[in-house]
Amino acid sequence: MEQAKLEQKEFEPVILAFCCNWCSYAGADLAGTSRFEYPTNVRIIRVMCSGRIDPTFILSAFRWGADGVLITGCHPGDCHYVQGNYMMERRFAFLKEAMNQLGIEPERLRLEWISAGEGEKFAALIRDTTQRIKQMGPNPLKTA
Amino acid sequence: MTEQEPKIGVFLCHCGVNIGGVVNIPEVVKYAQTLPNVAYAEANIYTCSEAGLASIRENIKKQGLNRVVVASCTPRTHEPLFRSACREAGLNHYLFEMANIREHCSWVHKQQPQRATEKAKDLVRMAAARATWLEPQEEPSLEIKDTSLVVGGGITGMTAALSLANQGFKVYLVEKEPELGGNLLHLHKLYPTMQDTKEILEPTIRSINASDKIETLLSTTVADVKGYVGSFKVTLARAEEKREIEVGTILVACGAANYTPPKGLYQYEIYPNIMTQMQLDELLKTGKVTKPPERVVMIQCVGARKGEIRAMDLAGFPKSDTARLLAKILKAKKEEGWPYCSKVCCMNAIKNAMLVKEKFPKADVMILYGDVRIYKEYEDFYSRARESQVKFVKHIEEVPPEIAQAPDGRLLVTAYDALSGQEIKLPCDWVILSTPMIPRKEEVILARMLKVPISSDGFLMEAHVKLRPVDTQIDGVFVAGAASGPKDVPESVVSAMAAAARAGTLMANKQMTTEALTSVVDEEQCIGCGLCEEICVYGAHYVEEGTSHTIAALCRGCGACAAECPRRAITMQHYSDDQILAQVKAALMEES
Numbered sequence: 001m002e003q004a005k006l007e008q009k010e011f012e013p014v015i016l017a018f019c020c021n022w023c024s025y026a027g028a029d030l031a032g033t034s035r036f037e038y039p040t041n042v043r044i045i046r047v048m049c050s051g052r053i054d055p056t057f058i059l060s061a062f063r064w065g066a067d068g069v070l071i072t073g074c075h076p077g078d079c080h081y082v083q084g085n086y087m088m089e090r091r092f093a094f095l096k097e098a099m100n101q102l103g104i105e106p107e108r109l110r111l112e113w114i115s116a117g118e119g120e121k122f123a124a125l126i127r128d129t130t131q132r133i134k135q136m137g138p139n140p141l142k143t144a
Numbered sequence: 145m146t147e148q149e150p151k152i153g154v155f156l157c158h159c160g161v162n163i164g165g166v167v168n169i170p171e172v173v174k175y176a177q178t179l180p181n182v183a184y185a186e187a188n189i190y191t192c193s194e195a196g197l198a199s200i201r202e203n204i205k206k207q208g209l210n211r212v213v214v215a216s217c218t219p220r221t222h223e224p225l226f227r228s229a230c231r232e233a234g235l236n237h238y239l240f241e242m243a244n245i246r247e248h249c250s251w252v253h254k255q256q257p258q259r260a261t262e263k264a265k266d267l268v269r270m271a272a273a274r275a276t277w278l279e280p281q282e283e284p285s286l287e288i289k290d291t292s293l294v295v296g297g298g299i300t301g302m303t304a305a306l307s308l309a310n311q312g313f314k315v316y317l318v319e320k321e322p323e324l325g326g327n328l329l330h331l332h333k334l335y336p337t338m339q340d341t342k343e344i345l346e347p348t349i350r351s352i353n354a355s356d357k358i359e360t361l362l363s364t365t366v367a368d369v370k371g372y373v374g375s376f377k378v379t380l381a382r383a384e385e386k387r388e389i390e391v392g393t394i395l396v397a398c399g400a401a402n403y404t405p406p407k408g409l410y411q412y413e414i415y416p417n418i419m420t421q422m423q424l425d426e427l428l429k430t431g432k433v434t435k436p437p438e439r440v441v442m443i444q445c446v447g448a449r450k451g452e453i454r455a456m457d458l459a460g461f462p463k464s465d466t467a468r469l470l471a472k473i474l475k476a477k478k479e480e481g482w483p484y485c486s487k488v489c490c491m492n493a494i495k496n497a498m499l500v501k502e503k504f505p506k507a508d509v510m511i512l513y514g515d516v517r518i519y520k521e522y523e524d525f526y527s528r529a530r531e532s533q534v535k536f537v538k539h540i541e542e543v544p545p546e547i548a549q550a551p552d553g554r555l556l557v558t559a560y561d562a563l564s565g566q567e568i569k570l571p572c573d574w575v576i577l578s579t580p581m582i583p584r585k586e587e588v589i590l591a592r593m594l595k596v597p598i599s600s601d602g603f604l605m606e607a608h609v610k611l612r613p614v615d616t617q618i619d620g621v622f623v624a625g626a627a628s629g630p631k632d633v634p635e636s637v638v639s640a641m642a643a644a645a646r647a648g649t650l651m652a653n654k655q656m657t658t659e660a661l662t663s664v665v666d667e668e669q670c671i672g673c674g675l676c677e678e679i680c681v682y683g684a685h686y687v688e689e690g691t692s693h694t695i696a697a698l699c700r701g702c703g704a705c706a707a708e709c710p711r712r713a714i715t716m717q718h719y720s721d722d723q724i725l726a727q728v729k730a731a732l733m734e735e736s
Contacts, residue, residue, distance in 0.1 A: 014731070014732060016731055022617075026220060029244075029248075031252055033251065035254065037254060038252050038253075040249075040256055040262070040263045043266055043267065045727050046219070048661065048702055048703055049702035049703060049704060051703065051707060052703030052719055052724075053707060054706070054707040054721065054724075055707075056725075057724055057725065057728055060725060060728055060729070061728050061732065064728065064729055064732040064733055065732045066732055080597065080702075081704065082595060083681060084704050087704050087707070123252065
């Protein structure tokens with residue numbers, strides 16, 4: 001029991017983050033230029049718009065063992081491509097349902113809006129997400 | 145994937161100690177050499193230096209590289225530079241990829257060098273995986289029509305129109321009011337020269353009217369904009385009358401409005417003789433003063449700079465009646481205001497104070513301020529105002545002065561003097577409110593039409609504050625004057641000339657190439673459902689004879705159509721499913 005607890009503590013999740021070029025990727029850059037320290041668990045994939053993110057990308061990520069996936073885009077009304085983020089938001093609802101059916105906790109997927117000026121928010125989001133996924137443990141598809 | 149076997153070259157940047165001081169670069173180089181399809185890997189002190197770029201060029205040739213990955217900083221700043229190095233060595237620059245191991249790694253994981261090194265390896269592996277799937281792209285070339293539309297007939301718009309006309313371009317100058325002149329029509333004199341606005345406006349308007357290159361359209365607004373850089377199709381409206389024009393570039397110069405306080409703020413519109421600086425300008429201009437004032441009190445930052453209360457200011461104020469002060473602060477917090485400093489109000493107030501002094505030498509003029517923000521040659525103007533007995537009183541901004549009417553009909557201003565710590569009572573005849581320049585509603589509507597982003601303050605956003613002022617995120621659309629934030633006349637003129645030069649450069653070249661980030665429809669897979677046409681906000685898709693087609697010049701490259709297409713018939717070039725999935729897989733699995 002003690003051993004199991006210890007192992008859980010040492011679990012370092014792998015989290016993928018999709019960032020749009022214009023807002024959230026720039027927000028992540030700002031976190032960097034501002035030197036806001038955050039955990040190393042996140043790997044960022046840059047796309048032009050959150051509207052580009054196909055549900056397949058997310059489901060494939062979980063199939064290939066991602067412990068968590070973070071989708072970030074411009075704030076509502078701020079999308080560089082006018083409404084790509086709204087399209088992503090609609091897919092997000094569908095994705096949560098799909099994850100439920102596949103036996104992956106929907107909480108492993110998160111959608112957040114980050115502007116190019118919100119470096120602090122980006123760093124806080126990574127800290128918080130890493131913490132949450134750590135508590136959830138590994139992706140069940142990986143251990144199954 | 146192209147038929148050629150991928151041969152990837154990886155260039156890892158130390159960025160001095162920025163990356164090298166945290167990430168173990170030699171270890172990552174060694175790791176990169178083991179990755180599939182990587183033929184070459186090296187480290188540079190600064191990959192972006194001439195030596196680094198030369199090494200990229202040399203190794204493309206020497207090693208026969210057909211893909212290049214640079215692991216350094218953010219592609220948002222350095223991608224163009226590395227791409228050009230590839231191009232110079234004869235490699236299509238779409239075969240280039242970056243791994244951001246500085247902003248997204250060394251700078252945020254300073255405390256965890258070992259883990260940062262592991263992460264850097266992952267990021268390089270992901271970039272190499274994506275690079276494997278990259279394809280060369282041809283950038284589409286667009287014709288640029290050599291006519292321009294200037295929206296706004298104030299000093300900015302007129303200056304820009306003249307500059308464009310002098311460069312030889314046809315200009316449509318659109319003004320929503322029945323006459324040219326904009327805000328200057330309502331101002332009396334301009335600081336620091338005390339020149340009459342007429343002296344500036346009249347010759348400018350004369351030149352506009354004399355130019356055979358400029359077509360001035362008064363009482364006209366922009367009703368609709370379609371098309372893209374080089375060929376915008378604009379619908380202009382004059383009352384019920386509509387007119388279509390086609391232009392290559394658009395210059396937004398519709399300025400800013402002056403904030404009118406809501407009724408009751410500082411008793412505005414409740415007691416007589418409480419007016420804004422703009423109204424004082426008009427009063428001084430028309431000269432319709434019935435009774436010379438004995439005392440004039442000006443209040444700065446009305447409806448401006450209403451951000452958070454600065455606790456520091458309050459701490460330095462021990463003598464005050466704290467409870468009353470706090471009650472007033474809470475009340476002030478409720479007032480709606482604009483958060484930014486409007487920059488021109490201090491000078492404008494000083495100018496009007498001097499004009500009042502000039503006209504009514506006996507009048508006592510006091511300016512209640514939180515901060516006086518003047519700079520450069522204006523400092524001298526400020527000193528002159530002090531010499532001519534204009535009184536500057538620093539008051540506690542968080543406690544807005546209260547205004548009451550005395551039994552004799554005069555006004556009584558009660559404020560907190562920040563220096564003495566005492567409440568001061570100022571009987572006066574006029575109260576002048578310095579209100580900020582604020583964005584116009586029409587401007588916001590126009591920005592939406594043009595798809596130009598708007599800042600949190602409500603003004604049009606420039607593409608980059610430092611590096612690309614007057615440009616916008618939208619190719620062929622430029623912004624000048626107060627449309628992008630408060631500016632005085634000299635600043636507006638400078639930005640008008642800059643914007644005209646930028647638009648002129650584009651039109652003189654007659655054509656431009658755009659990024660090849662466009663969607664492509666696989667006609668065999670497409671069933672012509674029309675979903676892409678429905679969702680594309682740029683109108684870049686149309687369905688004809690059962691299949692969808694892309695108009696490359698309209699496509700901005702968001703890739704939403706590729707994600708939505710139920711048949712997966714749409715490929716977003718340079719951000720294809722294969723490329724993104726390769727990156728996803730590489731992030732999660734060592735052997736991809």
